[in-house]
Amino acid sequence: MKFTAIAPGTCGELLQGFIDDKDFLINSPIPFFAKASVTINNKESKIEFLEEEKYSKINRIIDKILSHFKIKENIALNFEIDSKIPRGKGLASSTAELTAVILAISKAFNKNLSDNEINNLLISVDKSSDGVFLPGISYINHLKGHVYKKFQHIPSLSFIIVDSGGEISTQKFDRILARNVSLKHENSLRAALKIIKEGFLTKNSKLIAQAATISARINQNVLYKDPFETLVNGTKEYGGLGVNCAHTGTVLGVMFDHKNTDQHSLLERVKTLIHPLPIIGIYPLISGSRIN
Known part of the structure; x- marks a missing residue:
């Protein structure tokens, strides 16, 4: 059975800087999405990781979230990533891909994650989080995961x-x-x-x-x-x-x-x-x- 999730990238940031000994940014999500799919095959018992050279971060987040959910039984998981967001440009490609993977795995195992849990998982792998999964426009500490404010309009x-x-x-x-x-x-x-x-x-x-x-x-x-x-x-x-x-x-x-x-x-x-x-x-x- 296949479970799919998507997460948006960003057009850089609206603001970013360092004030009062705190790093911060205000994000700018756009409808430029990364999609992740996870398929569970009950007839097998092997996790098929993605190509390591291109998707090393995603393979690490897969390990971390399965450990976070304490999923230890033999299972067969296959992963797919579909993202046209260019990498290395500042469009939050990593955050979008990793977030989509986290959400797809959560859906597959019927688990709920808090905003803090998602932020902590992202930061543990990518060292930062653009907060694209947070509703509204987010004013956050992208290195620590703290959410200062969400602008809803x-x-x-x-x-x-x-x-x-x-x-x-x-x-x-x-x-x-x-x-x-x-x-x-x-x-x-x-x-x-x-x-x-x-x-x-x-x-x-x-x-x-x-x-x-x-x-x-x-x-x-x-x-x-x-x-x-x-x-x-x-x-x-x-x-x-x-x-x-x-x-x-x-x-x-x-x-x-x-x-x-x-x-x-x-x-x-x-x-x-x-x-x-x-x-x-x-x-x-x-x-x-x-x-x-």
């Missing part, structure tokens, strides 16, 4: 996702440098955090995009992305509200209100500004979710 905000090139390993990311940059720009980061909270409270996409742009501009001192200022300045007249980024990745997101913007004109403008860099896609901001 999802504004009409979309991203044209631009890949500025290359790949970044989240686990090799220079967090010391990032923390030092946050401390140097603490006043701006605190202002951005205040602005984005007001934006979600008042359902104001412009304020949310303003705050995200501040955070992305600070991050230029950590992971520089050449098209950033060009996109910020070059899309304003076409409905661009600002540009967010993957703070530990390579992508930029040109933000716009999809209810009040000529998407085609904005997209053509972005293509002109970034040529020959690729556009990964256009996705709206959605609520984080567990879908199984």
Whole structure:
């Protein structure tokens, strides 16, 4: 019998930094999903792990969750991963794939996991969690698993996702440098955090995009992305509200209100500004979710 679950990726983050000795991010889930399936075969007793070179993290999470559920009897499990989310770009590909696996196994064995249990499992393997399974937009400590706040209102905000090139390993990311940059720009980061909270409270996409742009501009001192200022300045007249980024990745997101913007004109403008860099896609901001 086959059990399937999916989890969303993200367009980088709306905010990320280090304040009051705490790492934090505010995530930005998008409908760019990873799907995991687990099949139980009662006639056999062997767990078929995935290709180790490509799916080593997933094989580790499988071991950990079976141990967490104290499943020791001989069982036959087969796993499949279906994800088009590019890796190393800052689109939460690892979190989405690992979360989908956790949810699929939970479904297969009829087990319930708390938010904390899922976060702890993710962090034990991936060293961080983007919290894509949490409902709403989440303000979290991605390294410790603490959830500070969930913003339930999802504004009409979309991203044209631009890949500025290359790949970044989240686990090799220079967090010391990032923390030092946050401390140097603490006043701006605190202002951005205040602005984005007001934006979600008042359902104001412009304020949310303003705050995200501040955070992305600070991050230029950590992971520089050449098209950033060009996109910020070059899309304003076409409905661009600002540009967010993957703070530990390579992508930029040109933000716009999809209810009040000529998407085609904005997209053509972005293509002109970034040529020959690729556009990964256009996705709206959605609520984080567990879908199984």
